[in-house]
Structure formats: structure tokens, C-alpha cells
Amino acid sequence: MKIANKKVTAERLVRDALEKARHFSDYHIFTFLDEEGALARAREIDARIAKGEKVGRLAGVPYALKDNFLSERGETTASAHILEGFTSPVTATSVAKLEAEGAIMIGRTNLDAFAHGSSTENSYFGPTLNAFDKTRVAGGSSGGSAVAVALDIVEFATGTDTGGSIRQPASFNGVYGFKPTYGCISRYGVVAMASSTDCVGFFTKTPEDMDLLMSIASGKDPKDMTTLDDYYDDSKIEKVKKIGIITEFDNESVDVEIREALKKKCELLKSKGYEIVELSMPALKYALAAYYITVPAEVASNLSRYDGVRYGFRSKDANDLDSLYGKTRDEGFMSENKRRIMIGNFVLSSGFYDAYFLKAAKARTLIIEEYAKAFEQVDFILTPVSPNPAFKLGEKVDDPIAMYLEDMMSVSLNLAGVPGLAIPAGKTKAGLPIGLQLVGPRRSDKSLIEFSKELI
Amino acid sequence: MKFLPTIGIECHVQLATKTKLFSEVDNDARGKEPNACVSPVCFALPGMLPRLNGEAVRLAILAGRAMNCEINPVSRFDRKHYFYPDSPKGYQITQFYQPIIGEGYVLLSNGTRIRVEHAHLEGDAGKLTHFNDYSLVDLNRVDTPLLEIVSQPDIHSARDAHDYAKELWRLMTFAGVSLGDLYNGNMRFDVNISLAPEGSSELGTRAEIKNLNSFRSVFRAVEYEIKRQTKILEAGEKVVQETRGWSDAEGKTLAQRSKEEAKDYRYMPEPDLPPLRLSAEFIAEESAKLPLMPADYREKFKDVISNDILEVLLDYKELMEKLDEIDNKYIKPISNLFSSVLLAEEKSAEYLSSLPSAKDLMKLAEMNASKELSSTATKEVFLRLFDPQMKGRGTEQIAKELGLIQENDLGALEAIVDVVLKKPETQKAQADFKAGEEKVIGFLVGQVMKESKGKANPSAVQEILRKKLV
Numbered sequence: 001m002k003i004a005n006k007k008v009t010a011e012r013l014v015r016d017a018l019e020k021a022r023h024f025s026d027y028h029i030f031t032f033l034d035e036e037g038a039l040a041r042a043r044e045i046d047a048r049i050a051k052g053e054k055v056g057r058l059a060g061v062p063y064a065l066k067d068n069f070l071s072e073r074g075e076t077t078a079s080a081h082i083l084e085g086f087t088s089p090v091t092a093t094s095v096a097k098l099e100a101e102g103a104i105m106i107g108r109t110n111l112d113a114f115a116h117g118s119s120t121e122n123s124y125f126g127p128t129l130n131a132f133d134k135t136r137v138a139g140g141s142s143g144g145s146a147v148a149v150a151l152d153i154v155e156f157a158t159g160t161d162t163g164g165s166i167r168q169p170a171s172f173n174g175v176y177g178f179k180p181t182y183g184c185i186s187r188y189g190v191v192a193m194a195s196s197t198d199c200v201g202f203f204t205k206t207p208e209d210m211d212l213l214m215s216i217a218s219g220k221d222p223k224d225m226t227t228l229d230d231y232y233d234d235s236k237i238e239k240v241k242k243i244g245i246i247t248e249f250d251n252e253s254v255d256v257e258i259r260e261a262l263k264k265k266c267e268l269l270k271s272k273g274y275e276i277v278e279l280s281m282p283a284l285k286y287a288l289a290a291y292y293i294t295v296p297a298e299v300a301s302n303l304s305r306y307d308g309v310r311y312g313f314r315s316k317d318a319n320d321l322d323s324l325y326g327k328t329r330d331e332g333f334m335s336e337n338k339r340r341i342m343i344g345n346f347v348l349s350s351g352f353y354d355a356y357f358l359k360a361a362k363a364r365t366l367i368i369e370e371y372a373k374a375f376e377q378v379d380f381i382l383t384p385v386s387p388n389p390a391f392k393l394g395e396k397v398d399d400p401i402a403m404y405l406e407d408m409m410s411v412s413l414n415l416a417g418v419p420g421l422a423i424p425a426g427k428t429k430a431g432l433p434i435g436l437q438l439v440g441p442r443r444s445d446k447s448l449i450e451f452s453k454e455l456i
Numbered sequence: 457m458k459f460l461p462t463i464g465i466e467c468h469v470q471l472a473t474k475t476k477l478f479s480e481v482d483n484d485a486r487g488k489e490p491n492a493c494v495s496p497v498c499f500a501l502p503g504m505l506p507r508l509n510g511e512a513v514r515l516a517i518l519a520g521r522a523m524n525c526e527i528n529p530v531s532r533f534d535r536k537h538y539f540y541p542d543s544p545k546g547y548q549i550t551q552f553y554q555p556i557i558g559e560g561y562v563l564l565s566n567g568t569r570i571r572v573e574h575a576h577l578e579g580d581a582g583k584l585t586h587f588n589d590y591s592l593v594d595l596n597r598v599d600t601p602l603l604e605i606v607s608q609p610d611i612h613s614a615r616d617a618h619d620y621a622k623e624l625w626r627l628m629t630f631a632g633v634s635l636g637d638l639y640n641g642n643m644r645f646d647v648n649i650s651l652a653p654e655g656s657s658e659l660g661t662r663a664e665i666k667n668l669n670s671f672r673s674v675f676r677a678v679e680y681e682i683k684r685q686t687k688i689l690e691a692g693e694k695v696v697q698e699t700r701g702w703s704d705a706e707g708k709t710l711a712q713r714s715k716e717e718a719k720d721y722r723y724m725p726e727p728d729l730p731p732l733r734l735s736a737e738f739i740a741e742e743s744a745k746l747p748l749m750p751a752d753y754r755e756k757f758k759d760v761i762s763n764d765i766l767e768v769l770l771d772y773k774e775l776m777e778k779l780d781e782i783d784n785k786y787i788k789p790i791s792n793l794f795s796s797v798l799l800a801e802e803k804s805a806e807y808l809s810s811l812p813s814a815k816d817l818m819k820l821a822e823m824n825a826s827k828e829l830s831s832t833a834t835k836e837v838f839l840r841l842f843d844p845q846m847k848g849r850g851t852e853q854i855a856k857e858l859g860l861i862q863e864n865d866l867g868a869l870e871a872i873v874d875v876v877l878k879k880p881e882t883q884k885a886q887a888d889f890k891a892g893e894e895k896v897i898g899f900l901v902g903q904v905m906k907e908s909k910g911k912a913n914p915s916a917v918q919e920i921l922r923k924k925l926v
Contacts, residue, residue: 070503083502090496092503191502195727224505225729301535301724304546305500309593325539348537348722357724 001155001209004060006049010042010104017062017106020153027129027151029144031067032074033107038062041104056102057216063098064148064157067108068115068191071095078191079123080113082332083312092189093221094158094200101216109144109157113334114303115165115193117141118386118406121397122336129393131173132432136390139169142203146173149203156213157203162193163291164385164410166201167422171385171435174424176204178449180214181442182417183228186221194298195226197291197414207452210421214445228443240451243269244279244378249409254387261425261434262384265455269382272454277378283370286363287412292404293347293360294415299337300344306332339400364415371416375441380451382438384409385422389432410437419445423452459651459689461682462659463611465674466646467624469603469634470580471515477579477601478506478549485596486640498598500544505728508533512601513732515633516556516577517742519603522631522749523572523624525560527739531576533726538719541593542582550578550604552723556732557603562627563751564619565767571608578602603633609648609659614682618675621645622771625671626750630773644669647678650695651685660685661695665702665709677702681709748780756780760787765795772799774808781814786821793820793838801839812841819851826864827913833860862913866920869904869912873920876903889925897921 004010018035045060065071068078070088077083091099099105112122120143121127128143130136131150138147145157146169159166161179170177178201185200192198200217204210220229245266250259266276308314308328315327333341347356374381386406396403413420418439425436438455440448476483479497497504520527534552555576562570579599585592605624611617625643629636636642650662663685665677685695700709748756753776757766769775775794782790798804820841824834833855840846840854855861863869876882882903885896897918904917 068503070501076502078502086502088501090501090504187503188505189503223507225507226505226727297724298727301537301547301722304537304539305502305544307539307541307546309541310499310544311501321541345722348724350720350722353723 001061001205001212003058004042004045004049004055004102010045010049010060010102011039013060014038014042014062014104014106017154020151021107021148024151024153027131027134027138027147028110028126029128029148029151029153030064030107031077031079031110031125031144034073034105037073038104038106045102045104056100057212058098059102061103061156062106062154063103064107064109064145064154065095065105066111066142066145066158066160068111068160068193069095069108069158070189070191071105073105074108076108076191077124078114079111079125080306080332080334080337081124081313082306082308082328083191084124086312088189090189093186093223094217095189097217098158098213106154109142109148111144111165112141112336114191114299114337115141115160115162116299116334116336116340118164118168118403119391119393119397120144120169121393122334124334127393130390130432132427133390133430135392136432137172137393137395139172139390141165141169142177143169145203146170146175146177149173149175149205152205155205156209159201159203160190160193161199161201161414162197163295163407163414166199166203167385167410167420167435167437168406170203170422171424171437172390172433174427174433174435176207176210176424176452177422177435178202178204178210178214179413179420180218180445181228181419182414183226184214184218184419184445186219186224186227188221188223192298192302194295195302196298197295197417199414207421207449211446211449214449218445240274240379240447242275242277242378244277244374244381246284246381246383247278247280248282248284249383254384255389255428257428258384258387258389258434262382262436265382265425265436268455274454279374279377279381281370281374283363283366284412287367287415288404288408290360290363290367291407291411291415292343293356294364296340296344297348297357298344299340300342300348303333303337303341308332336400367412368416371412371418371441380438380440380444380448382436385435385437386410389428389434413437413439416442418442419448421448421452423455425455457690458654459660459682459686460654460656461612461649461651461678461685462609463617463678464609464648465607465611465617465620466648467605467607467621468580468644468646469519469605469624469628470642471512471519471601471603471633472635473509473511473515473601475509475511476599477509477512477577478599480507483600488596490592490594490596493596494598498544498595500546506549506726508729508732509601512577513556513734514742515601516575516603517734517739518631518746519605519628519633520557520560520575521743521746522627522633523557523560523562523575523605525572525575526558527734527743528554528556528558529734529736529739530554531556531732533577533729533732535724535726536721537724538721540581540584541591542584542598544582544595544598548579548581549599549726549729551576553725554731556734557605562607562620562623564616564623565754565763565770566616566619568610568616568619570610570616570620573606573608575603575605578604614675614678617647617678618671621674622671623750626770626773630749630776631746638670641669645674647674647681649678649681649685651682651689660689661697663695663697663709664699666699666712668702673702673704676704676707677709680707684709748776750776753780757787757791760784761791765791768795768799772808774811778811778814778817783818786818789821789824790817793817793835797835797838807842810842810844810847812847816841816847816851823851823855823861827916828861828864829855830860830862830913833858833862836860859909859911861911863908863911864913864916866916869908869916870920872907872912873904873917873924876900876907877924879903886925
């Protein structure tokens with residue numbers, strides 16, 4: 001990526017990015033553009049460069065921030081009505097780390113409200129359009145961030161991935177999207193969706209950029225007790241021999257062109273001397289069901305705090321405590337938010353906890369074990385990210401089950417806590433990007449990114 | 457028919473940590489403005505995550521050991537959901553499935569053993585103040601660490617309920633885990649009570665009385681509830697399972713919420729906090745920091761201090777710690793000074809925080825034993841030992857300055873007696889005494905005391921007089 005120096009100023013980089021952002025405004029990528037703030041920060045960095053000061057590994061690099069990261073600049077809305085008007089007094093740990101290296105946030109990007117969705121159509125501000133076909137969805141929930149990188153507006157963008165929210169929009173828009181090992185990057189200051197599966201990650205144009213961002217953003221954070229300190233294992237880099245493919249994902253429910261793209265990459269790997277191993281992972285068929293019980297339960301819990309009492313939107317029609325809660329939440333949440341809150345509260349309610357939540361937790365353990373077994377046989381696994389390329393706007397928005405099925409190949413990684421890197425793998429005949437995901441064991445993040453260069 | 461009450465008590469103890477249970481913000485809101493002790497985590501901003509306070513874990517271990525409890529090597533946190541403005545997160549972080557403290561027991565002074573079922577860590581809620589058409593929210597108390605101690609239903613009388621509550625308070629204050637200020641809600645009690653016919657193996661339907669904040673209200677509420685439930689059962693009716701509140705002013709319990717209206721808390725494992733794992737070494741190391749407990753003092757002083765006085769003194773950790781520094785031979789007189797002089801003082805609470813040194817106290821006891829100080833003078837010097845102006849000077853110096861040291865030198869005393877006996881005004885009394893009128897000895901002793909300016913030891917004077925007037 002382009003780093004500011006004495007010849008190419010940060011101000012130049014930021015001005016270019018802002019101009020492109022304005023140029024592509026019809027894609028609905030940004031919920032907020034921080035022109036003034038970004039330029040001020042760029043000039044500050046240029047001044048430091050001029051003085052010969054150390055300015056960091058991301059000096060002057062413009063980036064886009066998914067609007068569910070807390071930062072003191074601009075409102076943090078998570079594209080949800082209920083957070084309208086909320087300006088955070090604190091900054092997310094990951095954001096602080098990027099900015100400490102000189103990165104410059106030019107704006108906040110659109111998402112499905114509270115990251116609930118796979119198309120960015122659930123945003124209160126309306127959908128983001130696909131970078132390659134404006135009649136199609138950007139994917140989601142980090143749609144805005146994916147398109148911002150795909151259209152080359154910024155060098156990189158942040159994302160969050162709870163069930164595929166980075167990998168799927170990355171694959172829909174032909175860029176790299178990385179969901180690290182759970183606990184790699186601090187979640188402090190990131191609007192929570194489902195705490196046990198939420199991961200912070202990035203969209204980039206190259207594996208090298210991804211590696212650089214990961215080395216900056218990851219690590220133990222005292223403010224997030226679920227962070228890891230020894231995540232970055234590069235001991236495997238020289239030893240990769242076997243790549244697994246999952247037989248259960250090779251069937252008619254997956255688009256033919258995507259299956260072809262996977263075969264092509266397997267041929268490429270074979271030609272480079274790697275062994276392709278067919279793996280049967282039957283427990284993965286429980287993943288989608290387990291995910292859509294565990295995640296809504298955590299969603300319902302995490303969204304309890306949005307009650308209109310302390311910040312954000314409050315219904316004007318409230319006249320007592322019950323209506324303050326009821327009306328604020330009714331008017332403030334999108335339908336998909338409400339659907340997940342209701343499912344979550346249902347599976348947690350007394351009498352159903354054992355039948356649903358606990359069963360899903362057991363299925364999750366099976367999935368974790370299945371991945372552990374798989375990684376005894378192979379070094380990494382290569383699968384499609386989603387069964388189809390980008391679908392039409394409005395095509396699935398009224399069919400939640402069809403929308404959930406889009407996540408069938410991505411959610412098991414979140415349940416298992418393992419890392420997955422979405423890589424561009426060509427295009428369909430119609431010109432839509434195809435993405436594949438490279439999956440590794442927990443804490444293999446660095447070697448996984450390194451290995452992805454073999455697939456270019 | 458006679459009914460036997462069965463009582464279990466849940467006690468919430470606020471732990472005296474510097475910061476809150478889940479964030480680094482001041483835990484001591486005394487004298488502060490509303491919402492002054494609130495972190496982004498307490499306030500439940502989006503994206504905020506709980507961080508477990510290690511000090512609260514250490515205090516929980518001490519509390520557990522004070523109640524002879526097992527400390528669980530692995531415990532977990534859970535979310536308990538409910539909507540109310542005192543709970544910004546929309547849930548309370550507690551330990552529903554795997555608490556930190558396992559089984560144990562509390563020994564009452566009468567020897568009754570009350571088993572502890574478990575104790576768990578959780579965050580406290582905020583406070584609402586209601587006005588006519590609006591309410592104000594104060595979040596200062598949000599996430600103050602609480603230890604909830606759950607007893608087995610081993611209690612069968614209002615007296616034992618009271619004593620159990622009080623003993624818990626002593627354990628928590630002696631262990632140093634809580635300030636134990638009941639007036640400010642540092643400890644709150646929920647009492648479960650049911651009645652069953654004597655000899656019955658089944659328990660009756662219970663009522664829960666919530667939020668009692670004094671030992672006296674525990675006693676009164678239980679007493680009231682036994683009467684209320686007895687009346688219902690004697691009339692052949694059924695007790696309703698419900699939550700009741702206690703009105704101190706009316707002296708009765710009042711129905712609040714029946715079982716049907718009970719909330720569904722939708723418990724869920726807290727995904728933001730990993731399981732709390734405590735090594736055996738850590739538990740042993742922390743347990744070793746437990747200071748002497750009431751049971752230890754009872755054992756230690758049982759032959760020296762009478763039971764009644766000991767139970768009074770056991771309400772004051774400072775006094776017990778001081779007695780622990782005193783040589784055995786002086787414990788009895790000093791404990792008497794504590795119970796009959798110090799605790800009778802109006803400002804005794806102030807005095808407790810500025811106790812004299814053990815050295816000064818022992819010197820005082822020694823001077824009293826050797827009769828250098830009369831019992832009245834001993835009390836006076838004792839109180840002066842608390843005087844910030846004087847306490848540095850030492851017992852002996854204070855006694856001298858106040859001119860309270862008794863003349864015990866028999867030679868010197870004889871000389872004074874001789875002077876008095878020569879005085880014309882004592883002649884008649886001397887004659888009367890010799891004639892058998894016993895009570896005039898008082899007058900003569902008084903004259904000698906006057907001559908000695910009060911420094912003579914009156915019993916020594918009387919002895920000399922009796923010898924001389926044979």
C-alpha cells in the first residue's frame with residue numbers, strides 16, 4: 001500500500017481518497033465522511049515527516065472504518081436508527097492501534113444494522129451497491145467496507161465477522177477479507193453482535209497488506225479478557241504440504257462456477273507440489289442451526305442495553321417505562337434485529353434453554369472437535385465462501401431463511417474460532433467476483449496469510 | 457398443631473474493593489455526586505467489555521474461608537436479564553451455574569451450625585429515585601462487587617436468623633472484605649421462610665422477604681412471618697408462594713410479587729469473561745491471609761473473658777485485635793474497661809478508631825493491679841489515653857500529671873495517719889471507734905484522704921487506722 005513520505009504527502013493520499021469517495025457516492029458506501037478531520041490529520045503527519053520524525057507503519061494511509069467501531073470522530077451508529085446521534089467518548093483499541101501507526105480514517109462505512117445480515121440491505125441508511133454490478137448486493141454485513149476497498153477508494157477497511165460478515169462481502173467484491181482466530185484482535189469498542197463469535201478483521205487488496213495490518217492490530221488487550229497474547233504462529237510457514245477440501249460442500253446447492261473456481265485453484269496447488277486431500281466433515285451440517293441459536297441468544301442479550309434511557313434514539317411517544325422500552329425498541333430496531341432478538345429470547349427462556357441453547361452449545365463442541373480432527377490430516381482447508389456469487393438487490397430480503405443459507409459455509413469457522421481468509425478467485429461469466437476461503441487451525445493466522453500467496 | 461419454621465437466608469455483601477467489579481472506576485461513592493463513579497462499562501456504552509477485578513476475587517476467597525467454605529478452582533459468570541433503568545446493560549453479571557465459593561458453614565455463638573450452600577460474585581445495580589412524574593437514575597452503585605451468600609435452610613427461629621445475620625456481618629468485617637455499614641446497604645438480607653407441622657418430613661410453601669438491612673429487621677420480619685403463616689395454616693388455608701417486602705414502620709411484611717408473576721431471567725453464560733481458574737497455590741496463598749475470626753477469639757479467650765462480655769466485644773473487630781496484643785494476665789481487666797467504660801461512652805465509635813497502644817493499656821492494668829491507681833483513677837486515665845493531646849505521653853506520665861497515683865508507701869501513709877490522729881477534730885471519732893462504733897472509720901479514712909490530697913490508697917489507710925486504734 002502507498003505510505004506517505006516526503007514525495008507523496010499524506011494530504012495528497014487523503015485528498016485522492018476523499019475525491020474517489022465522493023465520486024462513488026451513488027454506491028452508498030459511507031455513512032459519514034470526515035473530510036475536515038482526515039485532512040487535518042494528514043497535514044499533521046506531513047509536518048512530522050518534514051521534521052524527520054517517526055510516523056508509523058501506516059503513515060498517511062487512508063482507510064474506511066465500519067460504522068460499528070467506536071471512535072470519537074463522527075457518530076457511531078452501526079447503521080441502526082436506535083444509535084442515531086450517538087457520539088462515542090471512547091475509541092476502540094483496534095482503531096487506536098491503527099491510528100497510532102499513522103492511518104487516517106476518511107469515513108465510516110455502511111453495514112446491516114448491528115451487523116445483522118448478509119447483504120447490507122438491513123441498514124437504516126439503505127443498501128450499499130456491489131462494486132461490480134450496481135443491481136446486486138455488496139454482501140454483508142461489512143458491505144460498505146468491502147466496496148470501499150474494491151473501488152480502490154481506500155487502501156484498506158476494517159470489518160467485523162460474526163458469521164461471514166467480512167469474508168462474504170470480500171468474495172462478492174473481489175478483495176481479500178480476513179477473519180482472524182477468535183481473540184486475535186481486541187473487541188473493546190466494537191459494537192457487539194455475538195460476543196463469542198465476533199472477530200475484528202480487514203479488507204485489503206493484497207496478502208502483504210493483510211499481514212501488516214494483523215501485525216499492528218492483534219495482541220492482548222487488558223480491556224478485552226478474551227484476547228490472546230500468543231496468537232501469531234508462523235512456525236507452519238515452511239511446512240505446508242496438504243490442503244483439504246470438504247466433500248460435503250461439493251454438491252448442487254453450490255453454484256457451478258464457484259465449484260469450478262475451487263477445482264482450478266486445487267489444480268494450481270497440485271502443480272506446485274501440494275497434496276489435495278478430500279475431507280468429510282459431517283458435523284458441519286449442524287453449523288447453521290447451531291449458529292442461528294447461539295448467535296441470536298447473544299444478540300438478544302447484547303442489544304438489551306439499547307433502551308432509550310441513556311443515549312441514542314428515544315421514542316417521542318413514550319409516556320411510561322414500559323412504553324419507553326417498547327416504543328423505542330420497536331421504532332429503533334430493524335425487522336432483522338427484532339427477529340434475532342425474539343429468537344434469542346425464545347431459546348434462552350426458561351424451559352427452552354436445555355432444548356435449544358444447550359444443544360447448540362453441544363453441536364458447537366462437535367464442530368470444534370471436527371476442525372481439530374481435520375487439521376490433524378491437513379494443514380489448511382480451501383472452501384467456497386458462499387454458495388452463490390452476489391445476488392440481486394431485494395432478491396432475498398423478504399426470505400430470511402434463504403438469506404441465512406448464504407452463511408452455510410462461513411459460520412462454522414466462527415463457531416470453532418478458527419481463522420479464515422477470503423481470497424479473490426476469478427469471476428463468473430457474468431463478471432461477478434468469486435471468492436474462496438482458506439481456513440487454518442486456531443492461531444495459524446500468519447502462516448495462513450503467507451500461504452495465500454501460493455494461490456495467486 | 458405446632459408448626460416448625462424452616463428458614464434460609466441469602467445475604468448480599470458489598471465488597472470493599474477500590475474499584476468496581478468489572479471496570480477501573482472508584483467503588484467508593486460515599487459523599488459523592490450521583491453518577492460520579494461511572495465508567496463507560498458501568499454506563500453500558502456500546503462495545504464495552506467487563507474486566508474482572510482481581511481484588512474482588514481475593515476478597516471472595518477470604519470471605520469463603522471465613523465461612524469454612526470450599527473455594528472452587530473453576531467458576532464462571534452468567535448474564536441474568538431484566539429491563540430496568542438501574543441495570544444499564546439490561547442484564548446483571550452473576551455466577552448462576554458455577555459459583556466461586558462452594559459449601560461451608562457458619563457457627564453461631566450458641567453452637568448452632570448453619571450450612572452455607574454456596575456464595576457467588578455479581579455486580580450490584582444502580583439506584584432509582586422516584587418523583588411525581590419522573591424518576592432519576594444514579595449509577596454509582598452499578599457493578600459494585602457483591603458476594604451473595606446462600607445458606608441452607610438450617611435456621612428454625614427468629615433468634616437464630618438474627619444471630620446468623622449478625623455472625624455473617626462479623627465474619628465479613630473481621631475478614632476485612634466489607635466495610636459492613638448496614639445503614640448504607642453494605643449488607644442486605646433476603647429471608648426465605650416456610651412452616652410445616654412438627655415432625656413432618658416435607659417443607660411447607662415459602663415466602664421470601666426481600667431486602668432487609670438490619671439484624672433487628674431480620675428478627676422482626678421472621679417473627680412476624682411465623683405468626684402470619686401460623687394463623688393461615690391454623691385456619692386450614694394455604695400459604696401463597698410469593699415475594700414480600702418488610703415495612704419497618706408498620707412492623708409487618710407485605711405481598712409484592714407472586715410466583716406466577718416471577719420474571720424469566722433468561723440466564724446465559726457470559727461470553728465476554730473467560731472461566732475464572734484459580735490454582736491451588738493461589739487459593740492457599742490468599743486463604744493464609746485470613747486474620748483471626750470470631751470463632752478463633754472465642755476459643756482463645758473462653759477461660760479469661762466471660763461469655764456475655766465476649767459476645768459484646770465480638771461486635772468490634774478493633775477491640776478483639778487489640779486484646780490479641782495484650783498479655784494474658786491483663787486481658788480480663790482490659791476487656792472489662794472496653795465493655796464497661798469504652799462502649800458506654802457516647803463517642804465510642806470515634807474512640808474505636810484511635811485505640812491506645814497495647815503497651816499503654818498493659819501499663820494501666822499493671823498500675824491498677826499494684827494499686828497505684830484506684831479503680832476510679834484507672835477509668836479516668838483509660839479515657840485520657842484516647843485524648844489526642846495526651847495519648848503520646850504514656851500511661852504513667854498521664855497518671856502523674858493528673859495526680860492520680862495513689863500513695864501506697866506504708867511509712868509515708870503512717871506519718872499522714874499520725875498527723876490526722878493528733879488533730880483535735882478527730883478525737884471524738886477515735887473514741888467512738890474504740891467504743892465499738894464501726895462506721896466512724898469511714899470518717900477517719902476520709903480525713904486521711906483529705907490530708908493526702910486524695911493520693912492515699914483508702915484500703916491501706918483503713919488497715920493502718922485499725923491497727924493504731926486497737
